[in-house]
Amino acid sequence: MSKLTFVTGNANKLKEVKEILSAGATPIDIDSKSLDIDEIQGSTQEVAIAKCKRAAELLNGPCITEDTALCFEALDGLPGPYIKYFLEKVGHKGLNDMLVGFETKNAWALCTFAYCAGPGHEPILFEGRTDGSIVPARGPAKFGWDPAFEPSGTGLTYAEMPAEQKNKLSHRYKALEKLRVYLQSV
Numbered sequence: 001m002s003k004l005t006f007v008t009g010n011a012n013k014l015k016e017v018k019e020i021l022s023a024g025a026t027p028i029d030i031d032s033k034s035l036d037i038d039e040i041q042g043s044t045q046e047v048a049i050a051k052c053k054r055a056a057e058l059l060n061g062p063c064i065t066e067d068t069a070l071c072f073e074a075l076d077g078l079p080g081p082y083i084k085y086f087l088e089k090v091g092h093k094g095l096n097d098m099l100v101g102f103e104t105k106n107a108w109a110l111c112t113f114a115y116c117a118g119p120g121h122e123p124i125l126f127e128g129r130t131d132g133s134i135v136p137a138r139g140p141a142k143f144g145w146d147p148a149f150e151p152s153g154t155g156l157t158y159a160e161m162p163a164e165q166k167n168k169l170s171h172r173y174k175a176l177e178k179l180r181v182y183l184q185s186v
């Protein structure tokens, strides 16, 4: 299979995806391209499908895209795919403040990879979920909401973990493992 193009404007995502895909028995090499694609409103699946379809049209070829949602149990899954805008507006403290008054701080990180074979093809989705809770920020603020999300059973936020630890339990790792199996079967 020729090199796949990962369409993303997010350098942190790209770094992690490359790290995850290059580890393991059968490394997968990808190219990347940053394209400005409007993201629709809807479920995580609808958002992911629309973005990947558009990316394949713009590229005129096969591609993968990725959407990450951060879902609060107390809010029935919101902010979900809209976390980017919530984080930009209210920051880590604001994410915590949104849960004041709710007993549960439980949350899950959901990664949706989409693969589209080219224009006119229906994207295929690969989801990975990591459960945890929303906590006051700890660790370096290098990537999004990493300091405010503590995966269950680790005692550490994503930001406090070495990359190798996050890349073995993250929402992104779990989704990419499914994508890896698929890519090796076609």
Ligand SMILES: O=c1[nH]c(=O)c2ncn([C@@H]3O[C@H](COP(=O)(O)OP(=O)(O)OP(=O)(O)O)[C@@H](O)[C@H]3O)c2[nH]1
Residues within 6 Å of the ligand: 007, 008, 009, 010, 013, 039, 066, 067, 068, 069, 083, 084, 085, 087, 143, 144, 145, 146, 147, 158, 172
């Ligand atoms: O702390 C984090 N740890 C992660 O593992 C992670 N993965 C994504 N994000 C952030 O969550 C939003 C998703 O929005 P998103 O999926 O639309 O991404 P994006 O717009 O940045 O890139 P892309 O759509 O061009 O690929 C954006 O604010 C991302 O920075 C993360 N934050």
Ligand SMILES: [Mg+2]
Residues within 6 Å of the ligand: 039
């Ligand atoms: Mg985006």
